[in-house]
Amino acid sequence: MNSHYDIIIAGGGPAGLTAAKHIVDLGSSCSVLLIEKSNHYSDSVKCGEGVWKKPFEELITPKPEWIRLNITKASFLAPNHSEVIFSDNGKTLGYILDRIRMQEDILADLSKKITVHRGISVRSVIPSDEFQTVKLSTGEIVTASVVIDASGPSSHLGEPNRIPHVNTDVEPALYAIVTGVPQKTDRITLKMSSHFSPGGYVWEFPIDENRVNVGIVFGKGEHRTRSIRQSLEIYIAEYLSEGTIESWHGGAIPSFASSKPMATAGFIQCGDAGSLVNPITRSGISESMYSGKLAAESALEMTRPKANRKKVAKKFEKKLFADYGKKMAKVAKMKRALYGISDEQYNSSADKLALIPEEKRTMLKILKITMFNSPKLLMAMRHLL
Numbered sequence: 001m002n003s004h005y006d007i008i009i010a011g012g013g014p015a016g017l018t019a020a021k022h023i024v025d026l027g028s029s030c031s032v033l034l035i036e037k038s039n040h041y042s043d044s045v046k047c048g049e050g051v052w053k054k055p056f057e058e059l060i061t062p063k064p065e066w067i068r069l070n071i072t073k074a075s076f077l078a079p080n081h082s083e084v085i086f087s088d089n090g091k092t093l094g095y096i097l098d099r100i101r102m103q104e105d106i107l108a109d110l111s112k113k114i115t116v117h118r119g120i121s122v123r124s125v126i127p128s129d130e131f132q133t134v135k136l137s138t139g140e141i142v143t144a145s146v147v148i149d150a151s152g153p154s155s156h157l158g159e160p161n162r163i164p165h166v167n168t169d170v171e172p173a174l175y176a177i178v179t180g181v182p183q184k185t186d187r188i189t190l191k192m193s194s195h196f197s198p199g200g201y202v203w204e205f206p207i208d209e210n211r212v213n214v215g216i217v218f219g220k221g222e223h224r225t226r227s228i229r230q231s232l233e234i235y236i237a238e239y240l241s242e243g244t245i246e247s248w249h250g251g252a253i254p255s256f257a258s259s260k261p262m263a264t265a266g267f268i269q270c271g272d273a274g275s276l277v278n279p280i281t282r283s284g285i286s287e288s289m290y291s292g293k294l295a296a297e298s299a300l301e302m303t304r305p306k307a308n309r310k311k312v313a314k315k316f317e318k319k320l321f322a323d324y325g326k327k328m329a330k331v332a333k334m335k336r337a338l339y340g341i342s343d344e345q346y347n348s349s350a351d352k353l354a355l356i357p358e359e360k361r362t363m364l365k366i367l368k369i370t371m372f373n374s375p376k377l378l379m380a381m382r383h384l385l
């Protein structure tokens with residue numbers, strides 16, 4: 001390992017991999033070191049693996065082997081289990097990815113072009129006027145002109161650079177892989193229920209014809225009043241009783257709650273490290289990739305001779321907020337109103353929507369009917385205008 005790099009990337013998840021790939025794709029001659037804590041991604045990927053097609057494909061052209069399933073339908077289940085299906089005339093809405101395969105492939109390709117170290121972690125990043133000093137779990141010390149922090153939801157690496165760790169809206173999520181349950185592999189299912197998932201939702205994402213990733217995200221703070229594990233166990237016993245639980249997984253979902261410092265001269269945060277998850281859908285894969293790409297561009301700009309690095313950092317924050325944060329701040333306000341929708345209101349919306357033929361059921365109609373059944377949500381929607 002060299003003792004100095006132009007750019008060091010801490011973390012090789014969607015954010016860090018995209019940052020590294022973008023630097024390479026731009027043909028930069030900068031020296032880059034990517035450090036990934038896990039030896040294999042099966043140790044680090046905790047995810048439903050669902051992505052919407054459009055934003056994902058704006059960031060990367062997926063290889064066929066990264067896609068487990070094409071999703072053409074989204075099924076919304078009301079608390080009373082009435083179903084509303086949304087589709088767009090059979091068009092692909094999104095994918096269930098094989099994230100481990102995708103990340104292993106991207107990392108293997110990057111290893112031919114930049115320096116990659118696996119199985120070690122970044123312990124700290126200490127700034128000075130000239131560069132960032134990076135301490136590794138091996139005891140080694142390396143320096144960099146710029147560090148991109150893509151180390152995920154529990155990152156505290158920014159603190160010496162005065163980039164605080166925020167946990168304003170961090171929610172727990174737990175899922176199980178259940179086998180032996182026949183799956184409709186063209187759809188994802190989302191269920192709202194104050195009983196099973198207060199403030200959040202239950203998801204059922206098929207993996208193949210016989211296996212499902214079933215999980216629950218609780219709204220913030222709800223885990224203090226009830227057990228997420230117990231809720232999921234009861235849900236599985238009630239709705240997937242013929243299956244066998246293969247494994248349990250969990251993680252934290254850091255949603256965008258408010259804008260905060262994200263970059264300083266020589267240090268840039270992206271992905272979950274910067275709490276950039278969509279507050280309502282809780283999707284963070286494409287979101288992390290987008291911010292990783294932006295971080296890569298700013299890092300390259302910071303490495304240029306005579307660059308005003310503080311100005312570049314401000315420009316990064318401004319662009320991130322204009323492109324993404326501004327909308328997410330409004331979505332975060334809407335989320336509070338969603339908490340207030342009762343099970344009865346969801347049931348009544350589902351009953352009304354069931355009367356509209358599937359081919360005429362647009363996302364707008366689903367939203368409108370749910371809104372008009374809930375004055376609180378209607379009020380909150382004004383934030384999106």
Ligand SMILES: Cc1cc2nc3c(=O)[nH]c(=O)nc-3n(C[C@H](O)[C@H](O)[C@H](O)COP(=O)(O)OP(=O)(O)OC[C@H]3O[C@@H](n4cnc5c(N)ncnc54)[C@H](O)[C@@H]3O)c2cc1C
Nearest residue numbers: 011013014015037048049050122152251271272283284285
């Ligand atoms: C249960 C669950 C289900 C989810 N389902 C979905 C979904 O279906 N769709 C969706 O879009 N989003 C989903 N998300 C959110 C999504 O997983 C994250 O937003 C996304 O993975 C964030 O990418 P990232 O690269 O920022 O962070 P991560 O994916 O967390 O990657 C960070 C990487 O950094 C490494 N690392 C950590 N610390 C260090 C260190 N100190 N030094 C070096 N390396 C380090 C880790 O090993 C990891 O590989 C889900 C989240 C959870 C918890």
